[in-house]
Amino acid sequence: MKTDFIPINMDEAKRNGWKYIDVVIVTCDAYIDHPWYEAVRSARVLISSGFKVGIVSDPTKEDLAKFGKPRLFFLVITGKEDSMVMNYSAYKKYRSSDPYQSGGKRSNRPDRAAITLTSNIRSHFKDAVVVLGGNEASTRRVTHYDYWSNKLRKPILFDSKADLLIFDKIELNCLRLAKHMRGSLGIETLYNQPGIAYISKEEPLNMVKLPSHEDCEKDKVCYVDMYRIFLSELNFSSKGIYQKVMNRYMVINRLHKPYTEDQMIDIFSQSYKNRPHFIYKEPIPIFEKLLATGIVTQIGDPVNLNFNSFLTEGKDINKRPFGGIIKDSHRIKKLRSFKATFKNIGYGKMEQMAIELKNRIKCEDCKRYTCFETAGKSMCSNIVFNEQKYIDLLKTISESKSVRQILDSTTIDYRVMDKCDDIIKDYIKLRTGMKALINSNSFSDKVRRANDLEESKQLKGFITKYIKKSGEYGKNRSLEVVLNSSLPGETFETVKETLKYVMDNELIIGEVRPFIPLPLTVQSVVYYSEKNIFSFEDVDVIKDTEEKKLLEKILNFQKKGKRKDLKYHLKRKKLNNILNMVEKYEASEL
Structure with missing residues (x-):
């Protein structure tokens, strides 16, 4: 059979x-x-x-x-x-x-x-x-x-x-x-x-040369320089790059041009079973939590520069035609396991479905490694947002008695949503439960600059806007921030800025994620070199495991069950300013 x-x-x-x-x-x-x-x-x-x-x-x-x-x-x-x-x-x-x-x-x-x-x-x-x-x-x-x-x-x-x-x-x-x-x-x-x-035995011609592996090993600044060149050549018109390693050469050709609409249709119209192979007798957590009623909407990630998806799938957006997404939604609605709620349309990229380009040809020579804001650049002027098309898609998926709601169970893509008031309105009214998560990294501008993130002004402005709009729309929506501990640039001084902002604005910390330097991300290069990759300024990097754990505990100060242990370690390290902030917060809860 x-x-x-x-x-x-x-x-x-x-x-x-x-x-x-x-x-x-x-x-x-x-x-x-x-x-x-x-x-x-x-x-x-x-x-x-x-x-x-x-x-x-x-x-x-x-x-x-x-x-x-x-x-x-x-x-x-x-x-x-x-x-x-x-x-x-x-x-x-x-x-x-x-x-x-x-x-x-x-x-x-x-x-x-x-x-x-x-x-x-x-x-x-x-x-x-x-x-x-x-x-x-x-x-x-x-x-x-x-x-x-x-x-x-x-x-x-x-x-x-x-x-x-x-x-x-x-x-x-x-x-x-x-x-x-x-x-x-x-x-x-x-x-x-x-x-x-x-790998080539011969040195390539007419390609961009990177500093050799051996030179990078000898000099951290040389490694940073290599990475900068590598990032600048992540485009469709690059001649390609190569790097000498011992007596041979690592040769890397340019990126592909974006998929055509027909190619995207072909990839996603295959006969996927959308379930685990029958050999497995126990549930697979990633399927149950993420994939069972989820829909892939695109290949590529132009926003999240410190996650390595832009290295794997590319920085360009290859969006599926909306007809295919709607067809997938009809399939999911028929499943016995479907509980009337879509939770993972786009897998953290739902808002990116609104992104469009004025002229895709302009992207071919682009030297930027992300289309969105960084520490030194604003969003690319070639990007526009089609909010109504995005909202109409979600309405179409919802037009069924079997669908109660479409929720986004992942973190908010605030750099997209901040520019789209209609999407904010749709999100607050229809796409979130009692709380929403926003990936904030850090509220310290020193830390954000070190990691080539845009200034905290935009993030803070969005948080203020979101809370205000929730009230205007008559929705009691809390906003929980997701923070990273021990990012490059984070110290016991800079963490106070994050604590102060969270406390002053009565925010809830939904999750603290200990930082892991993923290969070839901006953050990993800064972590290793202790240099800002564009200004070459020195960056404070905490590498001691016990100090990393303490930074994580500090950002988890809202957890009552762990507060006694936190205060003990703060006293031991003589971090009296942070201790006073925690005790003041504790007193305000009474």
Whole structure:
């Protein structure tokens, strides 16, 4: 009997009438057949083009041989998240659970999964072609700071010894690679294509040269300079970049141009099952919480520069046509598990559906790495907002007796919403429960400048506007701020600015997230170099674990059960000013 899922072993492949596999895709996550995953999108696009694809999820070393050697290549997409982030906390403690696995249990995800999986594949098939893609590979394509070993590491192709790295429009790259290899063309025939990175013995011509890996190791300022050049070349018209590593060269081609509307329709009209494979007997937390009634609305992220999605999927917005989003909503409404509420349309990017461009051609030469505000730049003038089109889409999805409401259960994208009063009105009245979360990072301008974030004036202005509008619309909506502790630039002096603003404005801290320097993000470069990446000014960076933990405790001052311990540590460190602020706040609660 033919299986509707992507085969996970040869028995399932044979049910489809397949005697061999062209491409084996390897991921450390449990297999959920949902377009949120790059691995699944890539597999479905390949299958629809006539290729035979198998998927190996959460593999042991032996599992990697279950399909035998594929006719074309192995594609290693280690998972939706970085393997080191999934395995270790901000304090480098081993995590006890994994939301991407059945039952949320720890499983086979190795440290530095791209390196380990490639090595394990080679142990079975020495001459197999191994291609890296996805988050872990894309964010390590040049010299990068590795928080867990506290040092710079070489581009991941050197450490993994894989044959090729694909980034940006991964679905398109997979298909192009498969077609080339099916035509008996070697992978070297793709070396001039966008979204491709490879190792060369010869120094490239007519490309932008980065400081060498060895020079970066010797000089932190040199590493910052390398990163600045790297960011400036994240565009469609770049000649490409290369970096010398020992006696060879890491070559990275330019980005792809944005997907066309037809390409987006093709990617998202595949026969996704939108559920976990039936092999899993326990619920998978990420599916239950995020994916079961969620809808992917775009590929790319032009806003969140300190998350590494802009390195994996690109900074350009590739939006799905609204017809496809509406079709997905109809499918979800028919599910038995649907409880009349959509909670994850856009997965944290719901408001970005209103973003449009005056002229997409202008984006091709853009040297900016984000379209929105940073410490030194305002929002790109090429961006406009179509608020009514966005609101009409949500109204269309809501036009059914089976839909009670559409909520945004993630954090507010305030840099978008601040410019869209109609969206604020729609959000307050219809899209949030009694509380909303806003990712604030820090309220200290010194900290925000160090991390190339816009001044706190915009954030504070939005908070004031949101609270005022809630009252005007007759809605009692609380706004909870999400803060990051131990950001570069954060000290026991700057944290007082955040405390003061929160206390003076009677805000609630909804969550405190300990900072993790993700590879090749602005924050990780500042953390390692202790330099502002544009002004080269010195930045205070707290790296002592105990001091980091204390900063987290300080920002969690509203938790009554932990306040006694906080005051003890503040007295011990003689941080009397902060202690007085906490005690004053405590007295105000009585």
